[in-house]
Amino acid sequence: MITKTQKILGPALTPLGKAYGTVMGVRSRMYGRGTFSRFDPECPCVSVGNIGSGGSGKTPLAGWLLDWALSQGLAPALLSRGYGASPGKLPYLVKPESPVQEAGDEPLMLAIEHPGAKVVVDPVRIRSASWLSRYYSPGLFILDDGFQHLAMRRDLDLVLLTPEDVGEGWNRVIPCGTWRESVKALHRADVFLIKGPAHEFDDMGDALVRRLERFGKPVFQFALKPASLRRLAGRETRPSLAGPYLLVSGVGDPVQLERTVNSFMGRPAVDHVVFKDHHAFGGDDVSVIRKAAKSAGAKEIVCTPKDAVKLKGLGTDDFWTFNIDLEFERSLFFDGTDPVPFDRWWNLERINLDNRK
Missing domain, CATH: 3.40.50 (Rossmann fold)
Structure with missing residues (x-):
């Protein structure tokens, strides 16, 4: 995500970005x-x-x-x-x-x-x-x-x-x-x-054509869909949670995650405790999370599957995480191909050894 500083300093940083892009382009050509x-x-x-x-x-x-x-x-x-x-x-x-x-x-x-x-x-x-x-x-x-x-x-x-x-x-x-x-x-x-959701892909139609048509490659949409919830410890699963919940995340796009979770749960979390991507959780972090849950009146604490592998074993057996499905719906082709979702387009022929670059 572009930061506020990058937006403000954009004109000054653009030459550096062009220089870096040039270096990476030379590297790519040398491999080619x-x-x-x-x-x-x-x-x-x-x-x-x-x-x-x-x-x-x-x-x-x-x-x-x-x-x-x-x-x-x-x-x-x-x-x-x-x-x-x-x-x-x-x-x-x-x-x-x-x-x-x-x-x-x-x-x-x-x-x-x-x-x-x-x-x-x-x-x-x-x-x-x-x-x-x-x-x-x-x-x-x-x-x-x-x-x-x-x-x-x-x-x-x-x-x-x-x-x-x-x-x-x-x-x-x-x-x-x-x-x-x-x-x-x-x-x-x-x-x-x-x-992203199918409706966002549809809304981006003009931009997708303007930006990507020149490359002539298929464009597919996919969305991450929580299917159910499971405890970090044991085998208990539930289709959803009834009471107020706290969301915890250490992912690359916490804003999009929050929208996805809100849609699945049918209501927003009472609070969202955000850590940096790939955050190494420790006992102090769990204390912060529980304090935030108590302050917000949350009865349950929900985290992402990526964060669950780090939180597990830190006294978080009562936390919940998601079982995630991928959903493919939309596509855009620039060669006249009838639109089909990625999971229908993808097959063994795509990785045939005879088609190696």
């Missing part, structure tokens, strides 16, 4: 020309990444792809750089019982929710891919946050955009915005996906 070598995995590889930073839904979409691959018998493996992780050795195979301090919050969440897949943390993803190929013979690599990771060849680049990316954040490269590369980088994308 073969100046820098690239690792070519033996199995198909799909990158799930973005042009900006945070809040675009990469992790839920990667999880959906893992489930799809498992349903196809592909033995998928997810390669994560492990933001915030401190593993004792590398590569680090994440297991459902792994300590969150070693695995990182998102890799651990994926390992818990998709136990049939291999989730590996290593900032050098060429190394983790080679290690997995040697010992586990995966059928599909999911390259998490991989759009800028050009050292590894991929079959498809799925690029996630936020509504802000298509709006006032368009082509605002750091430090004047959140983009990691300039707009020219989007020519490398094979598919665009935008997280």
Whole structure:
């Protein structure tokens, strides 16, 4: 999300953003020309990444792809750089019982929710891919946050955009915005996906055409839909909660999360305690949360699945978190293709070995 400071200092920061974008563009061209070598995995590889930073839904979409691959018998493996992780050795195979301090919050969440897949943390993803190929013979690599990771060849680049990316954040490269590369980088994308409700996607129609038609790639909408609630400890689940509740989050886009939760619960939280993305929760944080709940009159405390893996074990057995589904509804094609949602468009042919780049 673009900060107030970035908006105020935009004219002064724009030259720096252009310079950074130029450097990243040169890097991309050098990989494209073969100046820098690239690792070519033996199995198909799909990158799930973005042009900006945070809040675009990469992790839920990667999880959906893992489930799809498992349903196809592909033995998928997810390669994560492990933001915030401190593993004792590398590569680090994440297991459902792994300590969150070693695995990182998102890799651990994926390992818990998709136990049939291999989730590996290593900032050098060429190394983790080679290690997995040697010992586990995966059928599909999911390259998490991989759009800028050009050292590894991929079959498809799925690029996630936020509504802000298509709006006032368009082509605002750091430090004047959140983009990691300039707009020219989007020519490398094979598919665009935008997280948000179907009606917001419809409202963005003109902007989507204006911004993305030039690339000629399909654009899909998806939304994160809470399906039910579950206790952090035990197996208790509920379709919803009747009383006042407090929301806790440490995610990239807390505003969008709040809208999603409010819609699911049918009413707003009495308070929303916001921590920075990937916050490492501790006992003091739990005390702050409980104090906020008491002050607001909340009977229940609800957190995100990503935060749940860090809060669990800190005396939070009574907290609730969500079971999340992905819902695909809208799409936009620029080649005359009839609109179909992503989950109907996506199939084995998209990752055929004969279609490698």
